[in-house]
Amino acid sequence: MSFTGPPEQKKRWLVPLIKGEEQTCFGVTEADAGLDTTSIKTFARRTDGGYLVSGGKIWTSTAQIASKIVLLARTTAKPDCRRPTDGITLFLHRSRPSAHRSTRDRKLGRKAVDSNQIFITDLFVPEEDRVGDEGKGFQYLLDSINPERILVAAENVGLGQGALERAARYARERVVFGRPIGKNQGIQHPARAEAGPSSRRHIGWCLRAAWLYDSGKPCAAEANAAKLLAGGAGFEAATRAVLTHGGMGICQGIPCRAAVPRVHPAPDRARGPSNSS
Numbered sequence: 001m002s003f004t005g006p007p008e009q010k011k012r013w014l015v016p017l018i019k020g021e022e023q024t025c026f027g028v029t030e031a032d033a034g035l036d037t038t039s040i041k042t043f044a045r046r047t048d049g050g051y052l053v054s055g056g057k058i059w060t061s062t063a064q065i066a067s068k069i070v071l072l073a074r075t076t077a078k079p080d081c082r083r084p085t086d087g088i089t090l091f092l093h094r095s096r097p098s099a100h101r102s103t104r105d106r107k108l109g110r111k112a113v114d115s116n117q118i119f120i121t122d123l124f125v126p127e128e129d130r131v132g133d134e135g136k137g138f139q140y141l142l143d144s145i146n147p148e149r150i151l152v153a154a155e156n157v158g159l160g161q162g163a164l165e166r167a168a169r170y171a172r173e174r175v176v177f178g179r180p181i182g183k184n185q186g187i188q189h190p191a192r193a194e195a196g197p198s199s200r201r202h203i204g205w206c207l208r209a210a211w212l213y214d215s216g217k218p219c220a221a222e223a224n225a226a227k228l229l230a231g232g233a234g235f236e237a238a239t240r241a242v243l244t245h246g247g248m249g250i251c252q253g254i255p256c257r258a259a260v261p262r263v264h265p266a267p268d269r270a271r272g273p274s275n276s277s
């Protein structure tokens, strides 16, 4: 939005968001498409002054409180497009209760953030609520997802490092069998293996991806690699830090314990579902 919109649109959309007066949810994922975003079925049909949108979304976070939705819809059927990524359009629109109903899902974790199914029937979206050009929504989507991947990767490196620093401090202070637990190789070696070289490598991926993004160059592979590697490393580092704390590791209020559910495990190491955007 910040790249593609005319100044009037940016003012109308971005200022209330930045001021915190409005919240936006993100309607991309659909039941029959999953990761295969170009197979979405939600369709925006041209009508006088805008579009009539029908379809449905799943997993839409914060739809219960959001006043606006970033909505991805097909404006040209996939078989009629030159490339599968063509013919998809992005809208930013206020939710309309009559045409846009949402139900909250129950989950195992991440309960602070509501997840919803959304059912949309003939929702009128005015032309001025279209983001950028018709049919280019998939490209705009990638422009927003890559910096998010880089941000999440850097956050995971930081959470893992912070957890390990606290674990090292605890290992120096906690005395068992008459000496600090950090004197034992069983505590030292695994913590060292998670820290130092591996976190430097992951920061390297984050920085390279961020530099490419800031230079306006393609960065999808680097951003994905950074998120995958940093997610796994952050999760392992936080887990190691919890183990170093022994029983205290599962006490509320121990900061490294709090880091564990906040890092995104990489899919191959995931103990549960991960948001793979």
Ligand SMILES: Cc1cc2nc3c(=O)[nH]c(=O)nc-3n(C[C@H](O)[C@H](O)[C@H](O)COP(=O)(O)OP(=O)(O)OC[C@H]3O[C@@H](n4cnc5c(N)ncnc54)[C@H](O)[C@@H]3O)c2cc1C
Residues within 6 Å of the ligand: 025, 026, 027, 028, 029, 033, 034, 035, 036, 058, 059, 060, 061, 062, 110, 115, 267, 273, 274, 275, 276, 277
């Ligand atoms: C807590 C949470 C919050 C979310 N918030 C939002 C949101 O706000 N807005 C939104 O639009 N979406 C949101 N999502 C949806 C999320 O982006 C999707 O879950 C994700 O895109 C994967 O889609 P899916 O769950 O349908 O999995 P599927 O596409 O059905 O995939 C199932 C499994 O198969 C694997 N898989 C699929 N294709 C391949 C392949 N070709 N090769 C190898 N493996 C493959 C996947 O990695 C996954 O492990 C959220 C999800 C969760 C869990």
